[in-house]
């Protein structure tokens with residue numbers, strides 16, 4: 001790694017600690033022209049830009065702190081230490097905590113609209129739930145009004161449960177329509 005490459009890596013680490021998101025970090029580096037080093041380029045003729053995965057790999061790669069990896073332990077290698085170890089370690093902690101958040105929230109992603117729906121009867125939030133039909137063992141997912149769930153149907157005019165698949169498909173379809181409209185508007 002030469003000094004120009006080290007500059008890119010240093011900026012990448014610093015920006016990551018500011019923006020805390022790899023995707024935003026990648027966009028920012030591309031905008032500033034701080035691109036991946038030539039050795040990491042593909043054969044693409046339009047020149048390599050940072051991708052989210054490519055940048056995450058760089059941020060994790062311990063070679064940039066002048067260390068070599070031997071198993072899980074890090075020893076000082078022969079490379080000149082081009083990156084500040086404290087900055088590097090902060091970035092590692094951040095990457096690890098973000099991965100943990102994704103793992104934690106990943107378990108509930110089957111409820112696409114969790115936290116986004118409001119009861120049209122009373123304005124309270126809809127919460128996800130599910131029930132399993134005894135006769136066939138099939139699981140049904142739904143959203144229901146939290147007010148109605150807690151205080152009973154007298155407190156809300158919203159009907160019973162909202163089947164989650166129906167409402168999710170409806171919302172996704174609408175978002176796709178809006179996105180298509182935006183693209184159309186940009187072309188015109």
Ligand SMILES: [Zn+2]
Nearest residue numbers: 119122145156
């Ligand atoms: Zn309600």
